[in-house]
Amino acid sequence: MKICVLVKQIPGSEATFNVTPDGRWIQESGLPFEMNESDIYALEEALQIREKMGEGEVFVVTLGPDRCQKTIREALAKGADRAIHIKEEAPFCTDPLTIASVFTQVIREENPELVLSGLQSDDLGFGQTGVLIGEMLGMTTATLVVATEIQDEDIRVKRELEAGWFQWQTMKLPASLAIQSGLNTPRYPSLRGIMTARKKEIKDVSFNDLRNVDFLQSFKKLSIQHAEKHTEMIEGSVDEIVSKLVNVFKNEIRIN
Amino acid sequence: MDFSYTEEQLLIQKTAREFALDHLAPCVINRDEKAEFPAEQIKMMGELGFMGMMIPEKWGGAEIDTIGYCIALEEINAVDASAGVIMSVNNSLVCQLLYTYANDNQKEKYLKKLASGEWLGAFSLSEPQSGSDASNMLAVAKKDNDHYIINGTKNWVSSGISCDAVIVFVMTEKGIGHKGISAFIVEKGTPGFSHGKKENKLGIRGSDTCELYFEECKVSAENLIGEEGNGFKIALGTLDGGRIGIATQALGIARAALDRSIEYANERKQFGKTISSFGAIQDKIATMATNVDASRLLIHRAAKLKDEGKPYKKEAAMAKVFASQTAMQNATDCVQIFGGYGYMQEYGVERLMRDAKITQIYEGTSEIQQLIIARTLLGNK
Numbered sequence: 242m243k244i245c246v247l248v249k250q251i252p253g254s255e256a257t258f259n260v261t262p263d264g265r266w267i268q269e270s271g272l273p274f275e276m277n278e279s280d281i282y283a284l285e286e287a288l289q290i291r292e293k294m295g296e297g298e299v300f301v302v303t304l305g306p307d308r309c310q311k312t313i314r315e316a317l318a319k320g321a322d323r324a325i326h327i328k329e330e331a332p333f334c335t336d337p338l339t340i341a342s343v344f345t346q347v348i349r350e351e352n353p354e355l356v357l358s359g360l361q362s363d364d365l366g367f368g369q370t371g372v373l374i375g376e377m378l379g380m381t382t383a384t385l386v387v388a389t390e391i392q393d394e395d396i397r398v399k400r401e402l403e404a405g406w407f408q409w410q411t412m413k414l415p416a417s418l419a420i421q422s423g424l425n426t427p428r429y430p431s432l433r434g435i436m437t438a439r440k441k442e443i444k445d446v447s448f449n450d451l452r453n454v455d456f457l458q459s460f461k462k463l464s465i466q467h468a469e470k471h472t473e474m475i476e477g478s479v480d481e482i483v484s485k486l487v488n489v490f491k492n493e494i495r496i497n
Numbered sequence: 498m499d500f501s502y503t504e505e506q507l508l509i510q511k512t513a514r515e516f517a518l519d520h521l522a523p524c525v526i527n528r529d530e531k532a533e534f535p536a537e538q539i540k541m542m543g544e545l546g547f548m549g550m551m552i553p554e555k556w557g558g559a560e561i562d563t564i565g566y567c568i569a570l571e572e573i574n575a576v577d578a579s580a581g582v583i584m585s586v587n588n589s590l591v592c593q594l595l596y597t598y599a600n601d602n603q604k605e606k607y608l609k610k611l612a613s614g615e616w617l618g619a620f621s622l623s624e625p626q627s628g629s630d631a632s633n634m635l636a637v638a639k640k641d642n643d644h645y646i647i648n649g650t651k652n653w654v655s656s657g658i659s660c661d662a663v664i665v666f667v668m669t670e671k672g673i674g675h676k677g678i679s680a681f682i683v684e685k686g687t688p689g690f691s692h693g694k695k696e697n698k699l700g701i702r703g704s705d706t707c708e709l710y711f712e713e714c715k716v717s718a719e720n721l722i723g724e725e726g727n728g729f730k731i732a733l734g735t736l737d738g739g740r741i742g743i744a745t746q747a748l749g750i751a752r753a754a755l756d757r758s759i760e761y762a763n764e765r766k767q768f769g770k771t772i773s774s775f776g777a778i779q780d781k782i783a784t785m786a787t788n789v790d791a792s793r794l795l796i797h798r799a800a801k802l803k804d805e806g807k808p809y810k811k812e813a814a815m816a817k818v819f820a821s822q823t824a825m826q827n828a829t830d831c832v833q834i835f836g837g838y839g840y841m842q843e844y845g846v847e848r849l850m851r852d853a854k855i856t857q858i859y860e861g862t863s864e865i866q867q868l869i870i871a872r873t874l875l876g877n878k
Contacts, residue, residue, distance in 0.1 A: 314504055315511075429512045432546030432559035432569075435505055 242297040247358035250312040279359025283420040285427040317438035318430035329448035336456040341373030356417040375417030384419040513572035521577040543614015557613035563800035574749025578852040579703025585742035591618030619660035632675035636667040647711040657707035678728035689714030700851035744816040747824035747856035754831035792820035811873040818866035821856035828853040
């Protein structure tokens with residue numbers, strides 16, 4: 242089985258952000274970058290499916306600037322067979338439809354039976370790429386996937402619904418699945434994997450060459466919210482304090 | 498000269514760091530208290546390739562250079578110096594010795610298993626009466642047709658209980674000093690080969706250190722590594738590399754002490770301010786950080802020389818003596834910065850102090866390192 246995994250590089254969760262002078266993006270210099278969390282799980286799921294089936298190919302596709310090379314190597318070190326790097330330079334495209342259409346052109350040529358993506362990127366968080374790609378490629382599509390089972394021509398997936406409910410759904414292959422974090426235990430790259438990663442193929446393609454639609458959305462202004470602490474003294478009799486406190490819990494902090 | 502890590506080196510560091518935080522950090526205090534060997538973790542480290550890092554793939558290793566090995570070893574030791582010494586002994590002493598001095602049959606039979614982490618190895622040179630003066634050893638091996646009969650007692654053997662095979666140095670000819678020493682590999686379970694109780698140590702308590710007993714222990718002549726009488730040369734050649742390993746262990750401990758100190762100094766408030774705003778604390782942190790960097794630079798220089806096939810004896814000795822001194826100093830200062838909390842087990846920094854001490858003692862004491870450095874410079878033997 243040929244499996245495509247979409248992997249995105251995002252700023253590390255512990256990073257401190259500053260906005261660029263033009264207010265359109267974050268200052269990247271000095272920021273740590275890492276693989277998007279749910280993509281790590283998507284990659285692991287792909288590797289496990291390949292291992293279970295005893296054959297197949299896992300290739301990763303990444304969109305982003307040169308720095309993404311590091312994330313691509315990490316995916317290769319973990320066991321992906323090869324990679325396609327859709328290179329783009331700043332200012333970066335943040336329009337999900339354009340992104341999906343560019344990915345679609347690359348993936349269509351490869352004709353995989355399964356496309357796995359993380360549920361959403363932890364930086365922009367649109368959560369649309371996997372769904373749009375599935376639609377554009379005419380694949381069956383599922384989101385919030387927490388388990389997979391290949392059954393000949395079909396794939397059975399477990400989806401997370403609301404309020405602790407789950408749904409098992411059998412779908413036709415080829416399929417595009419948006420993977421929820423936590424469905425497996427991602428592996429560490431083995432040292433041998435790290436050393437052999439550099440021998441694996443990374444094919445570069447240009448984002449601008451593939452772009453065939455106009456951006457439907459772009460960032461006008463980026464701002465960073467600073468949380469402010471404030472302390473309020475509640476005064477009065479015990480009864481008054483209790484009722485004021487209950488009001489704060491109910492209506493301000495919203496404890497259910 | 499390039500001081501930045503390559504993409505691969507960064508990934509090695511990340512993998513080692515994440516593994517150490519996920520699998521070694523959670524019960525490290527408990528293992529230290531109970532003197533419990535991290536068996537499960539060492540098995541996983543073997544599967545990831547950490548136990549035979551510098552050995553070519555052909556012989557079961559990960560085929561990484563010495564600097565890459567040092568980067569990983571620093572991360573493991575920054576979290577658990579017991580797991581760190583088990584890793585260091587298997588890599589820099591056991592696997593490296595077999596790779597350099599064993600014949601292909603021995604490599605096929607032993608190195609593959611030891612470098613892939615299927616087996617764990619130990620290195621046994623010291624005896625109760627012979628430490629730094631290895632030529633004074635009493636253990637003997639007597640040739641008997643195509644076998645040798647080994648008799649004697651060895652001590653301070655790291656991983657002596659958990660290992661599957663040990664490289665042991667014994668006298669094959671008496672009365673000619675170190676020229677009579679030979680090296681053998683002996684498998685666990687060989688009749689006449691047994692181990693003593695686990696030593697109760699000050700630090701690195703998770704590593705199992707013990708005596709080894711050889712009583713009429715019959716091993717095949719095929720287990721002789723190199724030639725008869727070459728043992729001393731093999732031991733010294735291997736220990737140069739081992740010193741890079743122990744220097745790195747010391748670096749890991751020293752860095753952990755620095756990291757913990759910075760974290761604590763920024764949190765702990767006294768007189769209405771964080772203690773990091775006090776000059777006395779800043780002075781300690783600045784010295785700790787400078788010595789950590791100096792240790793790492795010394796270690797990586799020795800590692801680079803080793804990778805280039807150039808002499809590195811003096812540089813490895815300098816790295817070990819300096820890094821181990823730094824580990825001891827930083828761990829002591831870290832406990833001082835933590836004050837009363839540092840003296841308590843649950844904060845995990847008193848362990849750094851106990852673990853640090855051994856790095857000034859084993860695989861050549863600091864005094865021996867000074868001797869090596871001075872002799873190399875002065876040209877006397």
